[in-house]
Amino acid sequence: MTVLILTSEEDVTADMVVAQLHKRGVPLVRFDPADLPGDGTLSAEYVRGEFRGYLSTGGRVVSMDGLRSIWVRRPGEPAAHAPEPSAWLTAESGQALYGMLHSTSARWMNEPGAAARARLKPWQLRVAHRSGFPVPATVVTTYPQVARQFADQYRHVVVKAVSGKPPHDPPMALPTTLVPPDADFADVAAGPTLLQRYIAKEADIRLTCVGEELFAARKTAAPGQVDGRYGETGHTWEPVPVPDRIRRAVTRYTELAQLAYGAFDFAEDAEGTWWFLECNQGGQFGFIELETEQPVADAVAQWLSIPAD
Amino acid sequence: MTVLILTSEEDVTADMVVAQLHKRGVPLVRFDPADLPGDGTLSAEYVRGEFRGYLSTGGRVVSMDGLRSIWVRRPGEPAAHAPEPSAWLTAESGQALYGMLHSTSARWMNEPGAAARARLKPWQLRVAHRSGFPVPATVVTTYPQVARQFADQYRHVVVKAVSGKPPHDPPMALPTTLVPPDADFADVAAGPTLLQRYIAKEADIRLTCVGEELFAARKTAAPGQVDGRYGETGHTWEPVPVPDRIRRAVTRYTELAQLAYGAFDFAEDAEGTWWFLECNQGGQFGFIELETEQPVADAVAQWLSIPAD
Numbered sequence: 136m137t138v139l140i141l142t143s144e145e146d147v148t149a150d151m152v153v154a155q156l157h158k159r160g161v162p163l164v165r166f167d168p169a170d171l172p173g174d175g176t177l178s179a180e181y182v183r184g185e186f187r188g189y190l191s192t193g194g195r196v197v198s199m200d201g202l203r204s205i206w207v208r209r210p211g212e213p214a215a216h217a218p219e220p221s222a223w224l225t226a227e228s229g230q231a232l233y234g235m236l237h238s239t240s241a242r243w244m245n246e247p248g249a250a251a252r253a254r255l256k257p258w259q260l261r262v263a264h265r266s267g268f269p270v271p272a273t274v275v276t277t278y279p280q281v282a283r284q285f286a287d288q289y290r291h292v293v294v295k296a297v298s299g300k301p302p303h304d305p306p307m308a309l310p311t312t313l314v315p316p317d318a319d320f321a322d323v324a325a326g327p328t329l330l331q332r333y334i335a336k337e338a339d340i341r342l343t344c345v346g347e348e349l350f351a352a353r354k355t356a357a358p359g360q361v362d363g364r365y366g367e368t369g370h371t372w373e374p375v376p377v378p379d380r381i382r383r384a385v386t387r388y389t390e391l392a393q394l395a396y397g398a399f400d401f402a403e404d405a406e407g408t409w410w411f412l413e414c415n416q417g418g419q420f421g422f423i424e425l426e427t428e429q430p431v432a433d434a435v436a437q438w439l440s441i442p443a444d
Numbered sequence: 445m446t447v448l449i450l451t452s453e454e455d456v457t458a459d460m461v462v463a464q465l466h467k468r469g470v471p472l473v474r475f476d477p478a479d480l481p482g483d484g485t486l487s488a489e490y491v492r493g494e495f496r497g498y499l500s501t502g503g504r505v506v507s508m509d510g511l512r513s514i515w516v517r518r519p520g521e522p523a524a525h526a527p528e529p530s531a532w533l534t535a536e537s538g539q540a541l542y543g544m545l546h547s548t549s550a551r552w553m554n555e556p557g558a559a560a561r562a563r564l565k566p567w568q569l570r571v572a573h574r575s576g577f578p579v580p581a582t583v584v585t586t587y588p589q590v591a592r593q594f595a596d597q598y599r600h601v602v603v604k605a606v607s608g609k610p611p612h613d614p615p616m617a618l619p620t621t622l623v624p625p626d627a628d629f630a631d632v633a634a635g636p637t638l639l640q641r642y643i644a645k646e647a648d649i650r651l652t653c654v655g656e657e658l659f660a661a662r663k664t665a666a667p668g669q670v671d672g673r674y675g676e677t678g679h680t681w682e683p684v685p686v687p688d689r690i691r692r693a694v695t696r697y698t699e700l701a702q703l704a705y706g707a708f709d710f711a712e713d714a715e716g717t718w719w720f721l722e723c724n725q726g727g728q729f730g731f732i733e734l735e736t737e738q739p740v741a742d743a744v745a746q747w748l749s750i751p752a753d
Contacts, residue, residue, distance in 0.1 A: 171586070172635055178585040180594075181569040214635070223611035224635050230607040231584050231636030234566030248557035257543030260490040275540045276487040277480070285489075298539040302532035326481055326523070326533050327540030 137197045138163040138439045139190070139241070142208035148421045148432075149208050155436035164197040166190060169211025171228045173218075179235040188235045202241040204439040207250065209417070242395070244438060245416050249393040253416040256297055256329065260411075266387040267380070268411035271332040271402075279320040282330055286314055291333035293361060299413070310362035333361070334410045340401035342377065343420050344385050344394075345434040350420075351377045352427045353403065372426040381409060388414065395438065446506045447472040447748045448499070448550070451517035457730045457741075458517050464745035473506040475499060478520025480537045482527075488544040497544045511550040513748040516559065518726070551704070553747060554725050558702040562725040565606055565638065569720075575696040576689070577720035580641040580711075588629040591639055595623055600642035602670060608722070619671035642670070643719045649710035651686065652729050653694050653703075654743040659729075660686045661736045662712065681735040690718060697723065704747065 138161055142149045149165065156163050166175060170192060179188035179199070188199035213228035214220055233247065245253070252258065256275075263270045274285045275297060286292050295311040302309070313333060320328075342351045353375040357368040377385075389397055398418025401409035420431040447470055451458045458474065465472050475484060479501060488497035488508070497508035522537035523529055542556065554562070561567060565584075572579050583594045584606060595601050604620040611618070622642060629637075651660045662684040666677040686694075698706055707727025710718035729740040 172633060176586040176633075177636065178583065178587050178590050179566055180581070180583045181566070181573065181579060182581040184573045184579075186570055186573070217634075219634075221611070222613060223607075223609075226607040226609065227605065227635050230564055231566065231586075231638075234564035234568075234606070235584065237561060237564055237567040238570040248561045251560065252546060252557045255539055255543035255546055257488055257490070257540065258546040259543075261495055261547040264490065264493045264495070270490060270493075272489070272491040274487065274489045275544065277485040277540075278487050281487045296536065297543070298532075298535040300532075300535065302530070304531060324481060324485075325526075325528075326536050327486065329540075 136162075136201050136203035136442055139197060139202055139205045139236075140165045140208055141168060141205065141210035143167050143169065143211045146209050148419060149206075151421060151424065151432035152206070152208075152435045152439070155433045156439065159436060159440055161436070161440045164190070164192065164195050166192050167211045167216075168213040168229065168232055169215035171213055171232055173216055177231060177235060179231070179238065181238075186238050188238065190232075190235070199235065199239045199241075202236075202239050203442050204242045204244065205236055205239075206244045206435070206439055207247060207417075242441065244395040244435070246393065250416050253392045253394055253397070253414070254299070256299060256413065259414055262388055262391050263384075263411040263414070266391060267384040268388070269408055270411045271334055273329065273331045275327055275329045277324055277327050279323045282320040282323045282328055285330050286316075286318065286320070289332040291335075292330045293333045295329055295331065297327050297329045299415070313361055334402040334404055336360075336402040336410075337405055337407075338403040340375070340399075340403050340409050341372065341423055342381070342385065342399040342401065343418070343423060343429075343431050344389055344397045344399065345431060346395055346438040347386075348434040348438075349377045349382060349385060350423070350427075350429040350431055350434070351375050351381075352423050352429065372423055374427045374429055378409075392416070396435070445471075445510050445512035445751055448506060448511055448514045448545075449474045449517055450477060450514065450519040452476050452478065452520045455518050457728060458515075460730060460733065460741035461515070461517075461744045461748070464742045465748065468745060468749055470745070470749045473499070473501065473504050475501050476520045476525075477522040477538065477541055478524035480522055480541055482525055486540060486544060488540070488547065490547075495547050497547065499541075499544075508544065508548045508550075511548050512751050513551045513553065514545055514548075515553045515744070515748055516556060516726075551750065553704040553744070555702065559725050562701045562703055562706070562723070563608070565608060565722065568723055571697055571700050572693075572720040572723070575700060576693040577697070578717055579720045580643055582638065582640045584636055584638045586633055586636050588632045591629040591632045591637055594639050595625075595627065595629070598641040600644075601639045602642050604638055604640065606636055606638045608724070622670055643711040643713055645669075645711040645719075646714055646716075647712040649684070649708075649712050649718050650681070650732055651690070651694065651708040651710065652727070652732060652738075652740050653698055653706045653708065654740060655704055655747040656695075657743040657747075658686045658691060658694060659732070659736075659738040659740055659743070660684050660690075661732050661738065681732055683736045683738055687718075701725070705744070 352372040355370040664679040
């Protein structure tokens with residue numbers, strides 16, 4: 136049975152998993168929805184209760200009843216590489232492809248509907264609370280006075296994007312930033328703004344969850360550093376054990392969110408508490424594996440290798 | 445407790461339900477995500493495990509813990525009416541709004557993740573099979589020779605859009621159409637094509653499912669008519685009883701699809717069999733109610749009125 140990896144051509148993280156699947160002798164097909172129609176082709180028949188389908192790319196054919204799992208890694212937009220792309224061709228190709236894939240009994244990492252919901256940052260905070268994580272007080276608001284009150288109450292607050300992705304038109308970096316005491320909140324009315332109590336952190340924690348396998352890594356923060364993604368600290372990611380309490384909370388979170396994969400970010404404070412910041416259902420793990428030698432790619436390959444029900 | 449209706453300003457179908465909710469004395473707020481930020485505002489706080497949120501529009505405020513249900517009727521794109529709209533502001537506003545709404549315990553008609561999956565036409569056919577509906581043989585393919593073989597095998601086949609929505613740039617009507625015997629299938633390679641065995645139909649059936657309430661209506665077809673949405677037949681929609689077998693299949697379908705609302709289309713053949721064509725999770729019901737006097741809007745209002753858990 137075959138593993139289907141939906142991703143675009145240049146994807147080093149996918150390459151790492153592909154190498155592990157090869158080691159295990161598990162057949163796989165790498166498919167970019169952007170190539171459909173064109174190099175990518177499909178056919179699905181629904182006849183008298185029977186469903187038969189197959190997908191083909193680069194001369195490789197995969198039968199839908201021989202599919203064990205689908206890894207939604209970084210798929211291109213359907214039909215993006217078509218000679219005459221259009222919004223309608225994208226809709227038709229996307230419905231054909233994902234409709235066919237949803238007709239199989241393959242296991243998803245992650246199922247697209249669950250993934251879409253799991254991206255909603257305010258929802259993440261709610262689920263994190265319910266799962267037992269400590270979560271810094273947070274407000275999402277379009278009211279300048281609510282933002283002002285929140286900043287006054289908690290004194291040290293950070294502002295960050297609600298949707299997680301920075302603007303790309305024009306492209307702009309949006310690091311999580313400390314709000315200065317004299318900030319003018321008038322512009323909060325122009326777009327929902329997320330403010331969060333600042334956790335004075337000793338370290339960033341990245342916990343990668345692959346099915347039931349958890350890999351935690353810790354990187355000491357530079358004094359006063361706010362966003363771990365930006366700036367050099369001179370420190371590297373080091374593997375750390377996963378506390379039992381965190382393990383239970385992660386399990387509860389991924390159950391509630393119906394995720395097979397999630398990359399959790401925590402801030403570790405001076406007392407050693409891991410504060411939930413976010414869970415990125417499509418988060419990278421290549422940089423963690425390179426620095427910690429934690430076998431995340433192998434765990435992904437192993438999860439994908441389990442036969443479908 | 446309040447009902448939240450997400451829809452744009454001009455929506456006659458929503459008006460019908462609003463009238464029924466008024467009759468029942470159930471408070472409601474109508475909110476267009478396109479008005480956020482601007483006339484629409486929101487605020488959500490996540491503090492020590494507690495979640496408090498509210499939404500405001502046109503001077504009305506609705507508290508998230510006072511929300512009994514959310515009707516996703518025809519919402520505008522978040523931030524579409526902002527003075528400086530952008531893809532990023534749409535992402536930020538959408539995440540803030542839907543993230544907050546998903547943090548509530550309100551009941552959804554329909555939950556957005558389930559709705560997205562339920563739109564996948566090939567998946568519908570699979571679920572319809574599993575639910576016990578007769579489904580005409582169907583193929584979705586990018587292979588001209590597969591299309592050709594399917595047409596040869598079934599002789600009378602129709603072609604229709606995979607995604608259900610016609611192209612809007614340029615706008616184009618795409619009625620379901622009989623494929624002529626000498627059709628050239630070469631263009632199938634240019635985009636996934638859905639062919640389905642033609643059901644010589646006596647009538648169109650529209651079955652509207654609202655929670656556990658089912659309303660079936662029948663409209664006699666004109667001789668040789670293929671797409672019930674186009675052309676005058678001289679016939680009107682008449683209420684018909686729902687056969688037990690169909691009721692069981694509808695219940696199974698909406699359970700599998702996790703839908704509170706669905707508009708099912710069937711073709712009734714000469715033997716009286718109802719062939720499943722599609723289930724539109726956001727299908728209109730105004731035209732049915734007007735012609736049949738079936739109280740669909742009232743059923744929607746009743747479903748929305750049930751308090752949240």
